[in-house]
Amino acid sequence: MRSKIVAGNWKMNKNLQETIYLVEDIASKLADTSAEVMVAPTFVNLSAAVSALESSKIEVVAQNMHFAESGAYTGEISAGMLKAIGIQSVIIGHSERRAYFGETDELLSKKVKAALENNLRVIFCFGEELADRQSGNHFTVVESQLKNALFSLSTGDWKNIVLAYEPVWAIGTGETASPEQAQEMHAFVRKTVAEGFNQGIADDVTILYGGSVKPGNAVEIFAKPDVDGGLIGGAALKTDDFLAIVNAI
Ligand code: PGA
Numbered sequence: 001m002r003s004k005i006v007a008g009n010w011k012m013n014k015n016l017q018e019t020i021y022l023v024e025d026i027a028s029k030l031a032d033t034s035a036e037v038m039v040a041p042t043f044v045n046l047s048a049a050v051s052a053l054e055s056s057k058i059e060v061v062a063q064n065m066h067f068a069e070s071g072a073y074t075g076e077i078s079a080g081m082l083k084a085i086g087i088q089s090v091i092i093g094h095s096e097r098r099a100y101f102g103e104t105d106e107l108l109s110k111k112v113k114a115a116l117e118n119n120l121r122v123i124f125c126f127g128e129e130l131a132d133r134q135s136g137n138h139f140t141v142v143e144s145q146l147k148n149a150l151f152s153l154s155t156g157d158w159k160n161i162v163l164a165y166e167p168v169w170a171i172g173t174g175e176t177a178s179p180e181q182a183q184e185m186h187a188f189v190r191k192t193v194a195e196g197f198n199q200g201i202a203d204d205v206t207i208l209y210g211g212s213v214k215p216g217n218a219v220e221i222f223a224k225p226d227v228d229g230g231l232i233g234g235a236a237l238k239t240d241d242f243l244a245i246v247n248a249i
Pocket residue numbers: 009166170171172173174210211212213231232233234235
């Protein structure tokens with residue numbers, strides 16, 4: 001079943017006190033919505049956010065994880081550790097992880113498998129860079145990102161996969177894909193999943209758009225038939241902006 005989701009990716013922002021303040025502020029002002037609402041603070045503040053949101057429908061999700069269950073991986077966090085503090089979902093493959101931390105499709109495939117084995121829902125990010133779009137390679141790039149990281153999954157795994165199309169040129173740049181560009185890529189992604197698996201999975205998978213979503217453009221983007229919600233960066237750090245985007249869905 002496709003869901004409607006608005007998820008805030010806080011990246012490396014907000015200390016402990018700021019995190020508690022922001023999640024409580026969002027929770028207290030959140031209007032009734034059928035959408036799933038998620039926030040992703042940094043690792044060190046996940047537990048506090050989980051506690052602060054105990055009686056709220058807002059889900060706390062992690063921004064990353066390691067593929068190993070435990071071991072000599074200094075500075076890393078495992079899926080089991082996330083589960084143990086009440087986390088149910090994890091973002092994997094964000095373009096900043098790919099660009100600044102050298103995360104490859106091969107590594108991401110391992111992370112996705114480890115997350116699913118631990119019953120975590122995966123929000124899998126992918127998207128082309130500006131040069132790919134300018135040279136007309138954006139579909140090929142996206143297709144290979146999906147194939148390399150997700151096509152060895154079983155059909156049953158897909159119930160725990162959410163896709164997030166985030167064109168790199170639109171992240172944090174103020175530059176947004178037009179609603180038509182988002183729709184075109186989301187439809188292509190659904191077709192790719194249908195070809196790799198089946199039409200039922202393609203129809204059911206939730207596909208979020210991310211990249212400079214704001215209160216001013218969210219309604220138009222979310223209105224597109226293959227856009228099921230958004231992964232929000234900058235605008236997720238202000239209660240009013242984030243909730244305006246939630247309301248746009
Ligand atoms: P942005 O970030 O909304 O600030 O462009 C989106 C993201 O990186 O998920």
